[in-house]
Amino acid sequence: MPRYVALVLLAACSTHEPPPWEAYEPWSDAWVLAHAETYVGDREARRDAMEASLTNPENLYGQARLGAYGLREGGWDALPEWQPRVEPLTDAHVDALVAGERPARPTTPFWNEETPTTWDEWSALGERVFFELPLRDEALWEPVVRDAALAARVGLVKDGDSWPGLVWVASVDGGATVGITCALCHVGVREGALEVGRARRELDYGVAQIESAERRGVTLDPVTRGRFESWGPGRADVIEDVADTPIAIPDLWGLREQRLLTQAGTLTHGDPMALAIRQETQYVQANRGRTRPPRVLMFALAVFLYDLRTPPAREVSDAAAAARGEATFRRECVRCHALSNGAGGLVSTAEVGTNPELGDGSARGTGGYRPSPLLRVVDAAPYLHHGAVESLSSLLSATRDEPGHDYGVGLAEDEKADLLVYLGGL
Ligand code: HEC
Ligand code: HEC
Known part of the structure; x- marks a missing residue:
């Protein structure tokens, strides 16, 4: 590379150009596409993005990437x-x-x-x-x-x-x-x-x-x-x-x-x-x-x-029951299932109480599980990270064998029925 080009590049780096996506609404199509060139062509930015993406850098998943991805020399690049x-x-x-x-x-x-x-x-x-x-x-x-x-x-x-x-x-x-x-x-x-x-x-x-x-x-x-x-x-x-x-x-x-x-x-x-x-x-x-x-x-x-387009939601048969179910959901569930797609921030394995092997495991563990997204959840059986609960009514049942995620199991039967109607329309 001729010397002056290198100098110009250095100068460009040191002025801290704003990233190309900064001009756009986060998660808009334009914002997404504005990352393409940086991802494809900028090793250092990729390395930074990889590091930022590891929820727990200590697990094997994180260690493998830290050891091999976006290195100056060698590794997967x-x-x-x-x-x-x-x-x-x-x-x-x-x-x-x-x-x-x-x-x-x-x-x-x-x-x-x-x-x-x-x-x-x-x-x-x-x-x-x-x-x-x-x-x-x-x-x-x-x-x-x-x-x-x-x-x-x-x-x-x-x-x-x-x-x-x-x-x-x-x-x-x-x-x-x-x-x-x-x-x-x-x-x-x-x-x-x-x-x-x-x-x-x-x-x-x-x-x-x-x-x-x-x-x-x-x-x-x-x-x-x-x-x-x-x-x-x-x-x-x-x-x-x-x-x-x-x-x-x-x-x-x-x-x-x-x-x-x-x-x-x-x-x-x-x-x-x-x-x-x-x-x-x-x-x-x-x-x-x-x-x-x-x-x-x-x-x-x-x-x-x-x-990807989310397929159409199922028709809700009883709008009044769904509205009552939604109120229950807001009271009992939304503190974790907080995002509009039903997902939310990490919940520790101790709190959610489901089988901790994956969440606490050395392979990909983070100490917790993510509240599952609930888009079209009625068609997503069996449930939980290991598919261990066969239906939504069983998830809400106090007599289920599979441990953990006890939320809603103590609700009255009619409240459960309304909640199921609400979940059926998500
Ligand atoms: C303390 C946080 C918390 C609360 C409160 C909570 N959830 Fe969850 N929910 C989670 C987590 C975490 C998971 C994933 C657990 C796992 O996979 O082991 C989950 C998973 C689920 C799933 C499984 C979805 C699938 O596709 O596998 C359903 C359904 C669900 N929750 C519904 C509810 C409902 C209904 C309520 C309220 C009655 C509720 N949750 C309350 C944290 C919570
Ligand atoms: C053998 C089956 C299998 C194949 C093939 C597969 N996946 Fe997956 N995928 C899974 C499983 C199982 C999970 C859940 C992993 C986990 O939670 O740790 C998953 C999770 C994901 C997730 C995370 C979704 C979320 O809600 O967090 C994405 C994104 C994904 N896969 C995309 C892909 C893409 C793209 C390919 C092709 C390159 C692919 N998968 C190939 C089984 C597969």
């Missing part, structure tokens, strides 16, 4: 960018697999390397990332898609002739296999229709692993098998490095309002960089630290998540 050759998995691939053939290896790179300029372009690119950019390849799904009954049993879904969440991806060894994307866990079904952003509560990863192993002639040791059996549908152990903490998959609506991400509030969501970094580092870890995703794609993914 130095990994090669992964531009996979990939296509959506379709019936044509599956038919070939059933016939004992290997479908052709995809040849088109995922992305043309053009940076979007408008909101809609960013969101459209992010949608492709969400559905098609594999977190990693997972050959375990091959025997599952070959058996339609098993595929349905473990919660795979079809959209026309494609399989949302599954792709066909070229592998390093010159072949190709099935890969998984965000849509595997974050596209769900309500009354027969697919909804993007809804948790895939039918997905039974554990049974998929067991059945796939059997079909491939792999013998699982009893401990591993027991773990897979214990997960149940709609829960996934997304923590790579600890034994067994299956977590309920959350719905992804209303993320712009969410100041804490994940059930234990592991991330503080102060700006879009926090979410883009979450996704970037999720890809790195899913790939076991071998590659990193292009950052433009991670920002696009964040924009797409912010752009």
Whole structure:
């Protein structure tokens, strides 16, 4: 770099230019997009944003990032960018697999390397990332898609002739296999229709692993098998490095309002960089630290998540009962479920009293749980961070077995009934 350019740059830094987003209303589309260039191009700003996003820098999640993300030299920034050759998995691939053939290896790179300029372009690119950019390849799904009954049993879904969440991806060894994307866990079904952003509560990863192993002639040791059996549908152990903490998959609506991400509030969501970094580092870890995703794609993914539309609320049958229920909610619940989407600030595990393993755990623990968002909560069963309570009435029941979150259990029966009507319309 010529000397005068360096001097000009130095001068620009020392005058403390206001950040490009300062001119906009926080969380507006323009404010979100104004972070793109800084996230993609400014390592130091990314490092700062990562540090600011760690609710508890001491846990393993925080330590891994502090040790490897946004370093001046080496670490995850130095990994090669992964531009996979990939296509959506379709019936044509599956038919070939059933016939004992290997479908052709995809040849088109995922992305043309053009940076979007408008909101809609960013969101459209992010949608492709969400559905098609594999977190990693997972050959375990091959025997599952070959058996339609098993595929349905473990919660795979079809959209026309494609399989949302599954792709066909070229592998390093010159072949190709099935890969998984965000849509595997974050596209769900309500009354027969697919909804993007809804948790895939039918997905039974554990049974998929067991059945796939059997079909491939792999013998699982009893401990591993027991773990897979214990997960149940709609829960996934997304923590790579600890034994067994299956977590309920959350719905992804209303993320712009969410100041804490994940059930234990592991991330503080102060700006879009926090979410883009979450996704970037999720890809790195899913790939076991071998590659990193292009950052433009991670920002696009964040924009797409912010752009997700919450499906319409259900009709409330009895407006008077809902109004009474709302009054109860304000009295008993809103001190924690304070935001307009129902979420709120961290509550200590001791206070909420639910199973503390995740919240106090060394992996992602923060000492607490975030009050769950309550958007469309009536369709979000089972409840709590580990999906341990099967219905809203059971959550409000004084005779429930699962400990913790005792709020409202002492209400009179008619008050509970009204509260349930109110919750049903959220
Ligand atoms: C194997 C299933 C699975 C896949 C695949 C998956 N997720 Fe998730 N996702 C989860 C689970 C489980 C959680 C809850 C984690 C926790 O609370 O610690 C979660 C949490 C999240 C959250 C936090 C939401 C909130 O309310 O705080 C976001 C955002 C998210 N996922 C986005 C994505 C994106 C984007 C992808 C693709 C890159 C993806 N997920 C892939 C299962 C999955
Ligand atoms: C002291 C704070 C606090 C109060 C008061 C409180 N909640 Fe919660 N709520 C939480 C926390 C924290 C969680 C998440 C706990 C977990 O996952 O282990 C939660 C979870 C929930 C969930 C689960 C949602 C899901 O998708 O899993 C529902 C439903 C809920 N609360 C409803 C209520 C209602 C109704 C009231 C009032 C009767 C109430 N809460 C009062 C803190 C509170």
